[in-house]
Amino acid sequence: MIGITEIGSYIPSKRVSNIERKEQFDTDEDFIYNKIGVSQVAVKEADEDTSDLAVKAFQNLEKKITIHRNEIEAVILITQNPNSNIPHSSALIHKALDLPESVACFDISLGCSGFVYGLSVIKSFMEVNGMTKGLLFTSDPYSKIIDPKDKNTALLFGDAASVSYLTDNPVYTIGNFTFGTIGKESSNLTCNKNILSMNGRGIFNFAAKYIPVDIKNLLSKSNLNIQDIDKFIFHQGSKYIIDTLIKRTGIDDGKVIFDIEDYGNTVSSSIPIILERILHDHNNKYIFISGFGVGLSWSSNILINNKLK
């Protein structure tokens, strides 16, 4: 069964401080630390593009595990900010990593729900095609589309990339999924003329109303109780959204990870970056992941520790 064997990530070292911009945005440190939960955002260098971030995540993955590139069979990239419209950026990753010509490469256009959707797609794609080694990338550098004067987005989003190595010898197997879309609310988070625009209230209402219900649905579908889950990794939208989910679900806040103060909301990379940190903590049997955002779209999944089955 295909699952996650290892994860690598890359967060650019350049930072833009929110504290230094507090007067510009008429806010204060209490709001920055305790509501947004992001004191600085990571920003890629001008000469780094989407595929470059992904390749650097792969280079970090290779520092942790030996990967024979000639054995890779599938590459999927989650992004809505590709290097260009044509070609698909996964082909540029293929080129940079000098992967075999037999590799299937394609991009998926999704935002904050993308990693979870991507897990379902790559697992299914690999299993139906008899593949045993694949790479799921996330790289969606919002600095390419953020208006630095827009308080709603400039203080929140950071750049990063991740790569999950999926094999038939996983650390975590991939359990049930839920999916959903509310297209009629999609105008709450858009990009027009290369500028991101977010209606914070619309996104907040969506997350606060739909994700608690989705959590219950997936637990029920998986015959698990909320107490059975060892860790919850929600899309790291903002501290306020995570705190709201805790308040509305009654989940023990010690089980919910929020840790983006140093680099920001990295869209589809937010879940795998956190997951990477706890992947080899074998105290966790079940990890609940949930991505939600652009679309408005959501997907949740329960990862199952292969050693504690």
Place this chain on the structure above:
Amino acid sequence: MELSIANLKQLLAKSSSLGNQVLDFRDDISITEQGVDSLDMMDFFLNIEEAFNVTIPDVDIEKVKTFNALFQYLRNKSNEV
């Protein structure tokens, strides 16, 4: 929940990090000017929508800055039904 300013303040106390301090807020001064931040206001409006089964469109948010205005707005909404 019965529509009253006291109950609206209870809902805000649930949303705001200021907690029960908001129970002493004035009814005729903007809630945000009395110290509630924009995110807590979003949570407050969502709690109102759920408690009173109403929708408060974004365009109406500017009209309901004080408890008095909010109470009147919600009373008018309930009369529309």
